[in-house]
Amino acid sequence: MDNNGFDNVEMKETMKDSETSKKAEAEGEVSHYSEVNDAEQGSSTSPQLCTRPYAGMGKEELLKFSQTPGWRAARWICLLIILAGWCAMLGMAIFLIITTPRCLPWWQSAVVYQIFPRSFADSAADVDSIIGGDGVGDLQGIINKVDYLKNDLGINAVLLSSIYKSGGRDNGEDITDFTLVDDVLGSIDDFEELVQVLHDNDIKLILDFIPNHSSAHHEFFQKSRKVVAGTPDSDDDLKYQEFYTWTDAPEPNNWISLYSGSAWNCDDVADKCFLHQYSEYQPDLDLANEEVRAHLSDALERWFTRGVDGFNIRGVRYFHEAPDFTDEPVNADYISIGSNHSQYESLHHDYTAEYDGMSHSLLQTWRDGVFYKFSTAGTYRVMLTDSDSNTTYVQSYYGTSNDPGANLPMNFNLLEMGDPMGQGGTITGRELEALIRKWLDVMDEGNWPNFQLGNYGASRIASRLAPEYSKVANILLLTLPGTPICYYGDELGMENLQDLEYEQVKDLRAKTDPSVWQLKTRDYERSPMQWDATMNAGFSTSEDYIYLPVHSNYQQVNVAAQKEDEDSVLQMFRRLVALRSEYRALTTDTINFVASSDEVIAYIREIDIEKERFFIALNFGSIDSEVDYFHTGDGDSLPLQGSVVVSTDRGRESSRVELNKLHLKPGEGVVVLLDEIVHVGSGWWYKFFLPDA
Structure with missing residues (x-):
């Protein structure tokens, strides 16, 4: 450090201050030593006080002293230590940013629960309401069941079928006003209360939106x-x-x-x-008419202002x-x-259908427009599309990085599992793997997958296969990559409605073609939710009218009964949802298939930068299976052992299993937390032990 920066005026002032300081400190020093001498005379045990090493130094002397080699070196050493520490902290921060998994957007980590409002829950009769207790599900009925959604299921988002004011012909899909709630379901006040209650419980709300027709x-x-x-x-x-x-x-x-x-x-x-x-x-x-587009965009905006978190755009392939x-x-x-x-x-x-790719320009317009406008930090507005388009058109639904479309074009491939008429069918492990790959293989990098086992237009999975496969099917849904979408009642193993008469049919598609209504109706999979063993399965208190008949097995298959049974489909579903929320490996968008057979599909879910790896094996066959997965893979083997964290057989959970002789009964499945880091298909295999020869 240099002293040459002082000008003459400052130097004079400094010298005067120095002289004054010296006199004062000299007097103080005499007094100081006097105190020391007095202390020594008074007590021989008192510690001897020493003068301060730089006492009495003026500013000029201190500055001069600070330029000595020793002090210069000390300052440089301290500076280098601070700089090295700062660089180390910066490097650690960069390392953590690079290696720590990013927080997934809510729609990627969520379990979505799809509700057909007319069939979910009818609110109790009320003198101030004309809809409660009328035998038709409504918005207040859903509000009353939010505790079930939050605490019994643990789901993160609700997808509601059409709730708009309608002409009453096609279960709310013949819309007379895109901005109002159908009188059968409630009012705007009911809707806003539903949004508030769901959000208070950290549950997002997605609505169907049907712009193709009015x-x-x-x-x-x-x-x-x-x-x-x-x-x-x-x-x-x-x-x-x-x-x-x-x-x-x-x-x-x-x-x-x-x-x-x-x-x-x-x-x-x-x-x-x-x-x-x-x-x-x-x-x-x-939909090529600009005023029609503007009207629909205004309707979307109206619902966004009411708190909706996203839309499922229906019928996209028929837009043009x-x-x-x-x-x-x-x-x-x-x-x-x-x-x-x-x-x-x-x-x-x-x-x-899918004519000239024109449908997707509207999706991109909405994505860049009203969806973007209402997407802020923590409130991203998600776009789903409901189209039964084949995988040839998947990428056009997702769009591109420059022209993004839907976040989640719905994947209907798993609806092909079993008998489409719901009369019981089969599927092999190999066929199931092919259905899963069929979607994943056509997705571009950066697109997010999704899977579902059922919806309001397909027979229930328990009927397409058989009730005893409900558990293993739910394990499949909740352990596949991407976002799972669960249709209401599938978490119980609900089956297609039986013994439906034509006079009871509500589905307009079936009524339009009465000679083959049994083949056309979708009412089978829309029967009322089975809450308990009381009248109407607890769906409604109405004694005179029920929107659709309740399934005859409601006294055995219902929420109340399964909540009390730790080995039920519902309890297993709940454990799986909790497992997904705990382990990032189950919420990634990747999957590694191990070995599929006529009976079993097996795969690994993992995340490269964490140690937890899960091995899932599911027997969809009709006979027992015992496979040596330890020696199965791409040129090497899996670890010998692992711990069962979820199983279709509750008694098997927490047990240890050996993968060189994994036995599964028909309809049985296991989720195994592996003992060691494993990557199937590429990369290294880390093996700490091998089985005895």
Whole structure:
């Protein structure tokens, strides 16, 4: 350090201060020594006080002393120590950032629970309410069951089927107002209470959204009819003609509705035909029309302001059709089901489904627009899409990094497990592995997978296979990579409704084609939730009317009974959800298959930078299986032993198993926490011991 920076004025002032200081300190020093001498005379045991080493030094002398080699070296050493410590802390911070797994967005780590509101829970009768106790599930009924969702299941998100104000034809899917709740289900106040209660319990809410069509009773369609008929109420209504697709009678082509019969309906008032890919009560909106898009975007925004955390966009593949109305080619492989109506499956839908990739531009517009607008830290708004498109189109649903689309295009591959009619079927381990790979293999890096075993349009998994496979199926769902979506009641092993009569049918698709309604109805998988063994399975207190019949096995298969049985499907489901929340290895997007056979599918779930590795083996076959997994793999072996953390057999949990002779009964599955780090398919295998020869 240098002294040359002092100017003359400062030097003079300093010297004066120094002289003054010296006099004062000299006097103080004499006094100091006097005190020392006095102390020594008073007591021979008093410690001798020494003068302070730099006492009396002025600023100039201190600065001069600080420039000695020893002090210079000391300062540099201290500075280097501080710098080295700072670098070490910076390096450690960078290391932790790189190696610590990132926190997953809520929709990636969540277990999503899908509810069909009309079938979940009917709130109790109330003198101030016209809906409670009426035999139909409602929003207050869901509110009453939030404790079950939170504490008995441990799920993180709820997906509700359509709740919008409707014309009452198709279970809420013939929408008359995209911004209001259907009167059958409750009110906006009920909805806002539901959002609040769910959020208070750390549960997100996702809604179905069906932009493809409206109800024929929607205000827009009624105005459109009048304009086409030449009798508009005002010139302002002329625009509504373009909200739907109209053409001169007769029907312009061979297009067929998803609900069977022609996709065109000739209106008596308008004297023209309108397009409906679903039923005649659900005319298609023209989603190329900017005002239609704007109206739907406003509806999404309205629900976001009410606290919705995301939407499942339904029917994406039907958003656009060929504008020249080209006939669709005949499906030569179609086998008649004996209906009086033309069937959707009898044609190849080259001009009405996934047409020209146009559907996905709307998803990207919403993703970049209203979804982005309402996505902030901690409140990301997720987009799902509900389409039965084959895997050829998967990537177009996800979009790209520059033009993102859906976060979770729903994966329906596992709905192919077993008999689609719900009459009991089988699937091999190899077939199951192929279904899983079919989706994962076409995903680009960075896309997030999802799986589901059932929904409101597919037979229940307990019926597609058999009730005794409910447990092993739930292990599969909750240990596959990505986000699992569980359909209500599957956590109990609920089965398809039996003994349904045509007079009880609510599904419009079945009513549209009555000659084959048993093949068409989706009411089988929509029966009321089985809460207990009381009247109506605890679903409703109504004595006069129930929306759909309750399954006859409700006294044995219900929530109350399974909560008391540690070996039940429900209790195993709960343990699996808890396991997922504890171990990151079960919430990654990767999977390593070990060895699949006619009976068993086996795989490993792991995360490279943590030690926990899980081995899952599930027997979907009809005979016992005993396999040596220890010597199975890509040129090497698994560890010899592991601990069973979850099993279809409660008594097997916490036990040790040897992987060179793992025995599984039909319908049995185990989740094993491995003893050592293992990576199947690539990388190193760490083996600390081998079995005796």
